[in-house]
Amino acid sequence: MFKVLLARLQQKHRTIAYPKKEPVLPDRFRGLPILDNSQCLKNCQECVSVCPTNAIQCTEKGLQIDLGRCLFCTECTSVCPKGAIQFSTEYRLATRTRQDLVFDGKVFERAKILKDSIHKLFGRSLKLRQVSAAGCNACEADINVLGTPGFDLGRFGIQIVASPRHADGIVVTGPVSENMKLAVEKTYKAVANPKVVIAVGSCAISGGPFLDHKEVHNGITDLFPVDLFIPGCPPHPMTILDGFLRLMGRLKQ
Amino acid sequence: MNLHSLSLRNSQSCSYKDVPVVSIEELKGTIVSCVQEGKRLLAFFAQSTGEKEMQLYAVLGNDKLGTLSLLSAKVENSYPSITDQCAQAHWFEREIAENWGISPKNHPWLKPIRFIPSYREGQDAWNRSKENILPCVGDYYQVQGEEIHEVAVGPVHAGVIEPGHFRFQCHGEWVYHLEISLGYQHRGIEKELKGGPTKRTLPYMETMAGDTSIGHSHAYLQMLESLANCQVSQRAQALRGIALELERLANHTGDLGALANDVGFLPTANYCGRIRGDFLNMSALLCGSRFGRNFLKPGGVAFDLEDSRIKEFQTKLENAKKDVTVAAELLLDSPSVLARFEDTGVVSKETARELGLVGVAARASGLSQDIRKDYPFGIFSSFSIPVAIYKKGDVFARAYVRWIEIQNSIAFIQSMLISMPKGKTQMPLSSLAPDKIVVSLTEGWRGEICHVAKTDEKGQFSWYKVCDPSFHNWMGLSMALRNQQISDFPLCNKSFNLSYCGHDL
Ligand code: SF4
Ligand code: SF4
Numbered sequence: 152m153f154k155v156l157l158a159r160l161q162q163k164h165r166t167i168a169y170p171k172k173e174p175v176l177p178d179r180f181r182g183l184p185i186l187d188n189s190q191c192l193k194n195c196q197e198c199v200s201v202c203p204t205n206a207i208q209c210t211e212k213g214l215q216i217d218l219g220r221c222l223f224c225t226e227c228t229s230v231c232p233k234g235a236i237q238f239s240t241e242y243r244l245a246t247r248t249r250q251d252l253v254f255d256g257k258v259f260e261r262a263k264i265l266k267d268s269i270h271k272l273f274g275r276s277l278k279l280r281q282v283s284a285a286g287c288n289a290c291e292a293d294i295n296v297l298g299t300p301g302f303d304l305g306r307f308g309i310q311i312v313a314s315p316r317h318a319d320g321i322v323v324t325g326p327v328s329e330n331m332k333l334a335v336e337k338t339y340k341a342v343a344n345p346k347v348v349i350a351v352g353s354c355a356i357s358g359g360p361f362l363d364h365k366e367v368h369n370g371i372t373d374l375f376p377v378d379l380f381i382p383g384c385p386p387h388p389m390t391i392l393d394g395f396l397r398l399m400g401r402l403k404q
Numbered sequence: 405m406n407l408h409s410l411s412l413r414n415s416q417s418c419s420y421k422d423v424p425v426v427s428i429e430e431l432k433g434t435i436v437s438c439v440q441e442g443k444r445l446l447a448f449f450a451q452s453t454g455e456k457e458m459q460l461y462a463v464l465g466n467d468k469l470g471t472l473s474l475l476s477a478k479v480e481n482s483y484p485s486i487t488d489q490c491a492q493a494h495w496f497e498r499e500i501a502e503n504w505g506i507s508p509k510n511h512p513w514l515k516p517i518r519f520i521p522s523y524r525e526g527q528d529a530w531n532r533s534k535e536n537i538l539p540c541v542g543d544y545y546q547v548q549g550e551e552i553h554e555v556a557v558g559p560v561h562a563g564v565i566e567p568g569h570f571r572f573q574c575h576g577e578w579v580y581h582l583e584i585s586l587g588y589q590h591r592g593i594e595k596e597l598k599g600g601p602t603k604r605t606l607p608y609m610e611t612m613a614g615d616t617s618i619g620h621s622h623a624y625l626q627m628l629e630s631l632a633n634c635q636v637s638q639r640a641q642a643l644r645g646i647a648l649e650l651e652r653l654a655n656h657t658g659d660l661g662a663l664a665n666d667v668g669f670l671p672t673a674n675y676c677g678r679i680r681g682d683f684l685n686m687s688a689l690l691c692g693s694r695f696g697r698n699f700l701k702p703g704g705v706a707f708d709l710e711d712s713r714i715k716e717f718q719t720k721l722e723n724a725k726k727d728v729t730v731a732a733e734l735l736l737d738s739p740s741v742l743a744r745f746e747d748t749g750v751v752s753k754e755t756a757r758e759l760g761l762v763g764v765a766a767r768a769s770g771l772s773q774d775i776r777k778d779y780p781f782g783i784f785s786s787f788s789i790p791v792a793i794y795k796k797g798d799v800f801a802r803a804y805v806r807w808i809e810i811q812n813s814i815a816f817i818q819s820m821l822i823s824m825p826k827g828k829t830q831m832p833l834s835s836l837a838p839d840k841i842v843v844s845l846t847e848g849w850r851g852e853i854c855h856v857a858k859t860d861e862k863g864q865f866s867w868y869k870v871c872d873p874s875f876h877n878w879m880g881l882s883m884a885l886r887n888q889q890i891s892d893f894p895l896c897n898k899s900f901n902l903s904y905c906g907h908d909l
Binding site: 154155158159161162165176177178179180181201202203204222223224225226229281282283284285286287288289290291292293294295296298299300301311313314325326328329330331334338359360361364365366367384385387 | 518519520539559560562563564565566567587588589590591592593596603604606607608611612613614615617658671674675677678680681684685688689690691692693694695697698706707726727730731734737738903904905908
């Protein structure tokens with residue numbers, strides 16, 4: 152018993168000060184890209200050709216990165232002769248629509264609060280059921296970590312629950328393999344209406360690295376109406392938490 | 405060593421034409437006798453020859469000498485199964501049957517392992533049509549008798565965890581047998597690697613088992629560099645080694661926390677959950693990603709550790725070391741925890757050897773096996789790390805081996821940081837040599853990772869085979885559950901903590 156108490160003293164209180172204080176992310180962390188069209192050489196297309204998931208487009212209208220496909224792999228930044236693509240440490244990347252993830256370097260439309268009638272139900276307490284549908288266990292791990300005392304998801308009224316019957320919505324990771332399709336659909340159906348659907352990671356949003364494999368369904372966007380898109384491969388836990396809280400209207404814009 | 409095999413070392417590229425093609429009888433005889441002598445079957449798989457015949461390849465490892473032997477045989481649609489004389493072939497033969505529709509005759513338990521259509525259209529080992537393949541649907545091993553009941557769990561589990569199906573045969577609380585059925589996570593990666601390297605190859609390596617990004621991409625890149633004859637600098641090797649050990653630290657720490665949680669020992673469960681994050685954040689300090697994504701690149705690494713960053717790194721590591729020491733010692737010293745950990749989920753040394761278990765699970769059953777020592781690669785060719793062994797084969801042993809490895813990995817990183825070798829972080833990579841074959845091994849945090857590939861006349865992959873440690877170890881979990889209480893399943897499962905997607909690829 153004495154040992155347990157000593158250990159408790161040694162380990163201290165370590166829950167992060169967020170949201171009172173902004174988190175500090177490492178300098179090499181890759182968040183929202185910074186795009187500088189003005190620098191692009193004519194007909195260069197170097198970035199487009201190296202991107203593993205065809206997330207970039209470079210047309211007369213300028214550069215565009217689909218964050219729903221991006222793996223934040225830096226191949227484009229390293230190949231660009233002009234440094235027209237950089238990554239900032241801006242971690243607030245969740246959106247309410249798929250289209251909002253297509254970023255042209257100008258305004259990024261962050262996720263907004265749920266509509267009134269639903270917000271009334273879920274704004275202060277949100278129970279979520281997680282389903283991994285061929286996720287690689289990194290997205291899963293960074294959702295799981297939100298439950299540790301470091302982030303302490305519970306203090307925001309959010310809980311990951313054991314059954315869809317206890318849940319207000321589902322959080323899906325992975326590109327939805329053919330073999331998991333039925334199970335995801337059943338889990339979705341088992342949640343009572345109204346419900347929220349959250350896609351975490353480029354896999355669940357677009358298929359991610361497995362985009363267009365015939366063994367997968369390119370994520371959940373064709374299967375269910377999605378309320379929140381959280382991009383990344385995997386998204387940082389802060390990106391996920393920020394997305395949840397925005398959906399619940401717990402953060403100022 | 406048998407004369408009819410090609411002897412090679414870890415990630416040494418050899419001329420493909422030197423791989424002997426022997427008769428199927430000789431292949432079987434060699435595998436059986438080599439495994440009896442104490443060698444291990446690291447990989448056993450089939451590939452298409454482009455003709456009607458298929459080619460079987462076997463990779464055998466001599467852990468004591470650090471040598472690998474490779475041999476092959478041509479077969480058509482069936483061949484005599486090896487499993488009856490060599491249990492290590494059990495899962496491999498089921499994979500061969502499923503992927504290519506080749507039947508290993510008299511296999512004692514020939515079922516699909518992933519529930520996917522055959523790679524050869526119209527050639528299915530069970531005559532299934534594509535449409536009627538349903539994941540994990542089929543016959544299960546059954547125990548008969550009064551009061552015997554069956555418990556089915558999954559694919560969707562209660563926690564945030566990957567999907568799989570578990571079928572228990574129970575008598576009251578006691579489990580007589582557990583059959584594990586997987587395949588839900590199949591994304592078809594191996595097939596896509598053919599014709600590579602492409603721009604997706606590295607992302608595939610990093611996500612085939614996303615908690616082992618460094619382990620798998622290290623295996624891939626050392627193979628690539630061998631094929632391109634590229635010398636990676638010692639500095640880059642050291643940085644790769646640091647990333648690999650950080651991956652081990654994060655996962656082992658997380659596992660100790662999860663084990664604590666499963667027996668309701670909340671102090672360590674909570675501390676380790678957080679400390680695991682500290683190790684992941686160190687990966688992020690190194691490369692921006694908590695999972696080491698995009699850190700390893702062909703020819704080296706994407707980022708360096710400058711002197712100022714080394715300082716920060718050292719402080720963080722020192723703090724995490726203090727915290728994890730308190731948390732682990734508290735766990736492994738508590739009588740209430742030991743009462744649950746000890747003698748639970750025992751896998752004997754003999755069983756572990758017979759099944760060909762690898763990694764933590766093998767070492768916890770008293771087998772001395774560690775690729776870092778037996779078949780050194782990367783930085784471990786010049787820096788040795790002790791092998792952590794414990795004999796009892798129970799949950800405690802698997803926890804304790806992790807704790808020893810945590811200490812060893814911290815010591816390794818600390819000594820690297822004190823005297824980082826000099827050199828460029830990345831070297832240019834030329835094209836890959838044509839018509840070669842390579843076996844590349846690394847020791848991921850779960851255990852042995854084995855990649856085998858062949859290049860064609862253009863230096864592209866004709867095929868690429870991956871064997872994740874979980875592929876060897878799922879059967880170990882089944883055996884651990886024999887004669888255990890079903891309520892101990894979560895604990896036993898955590899003590900293995902195997903990968904679903906790494907198995908299903
Ligand atoms: S960072 Fe994103 S956009 Fe750039 S190459 Fe990688 S996946 Fe494509
Ligand atoms: S988005 Fe990336 S990290 Fe998440 S499951 Fe897919 S591959 Fe893994």
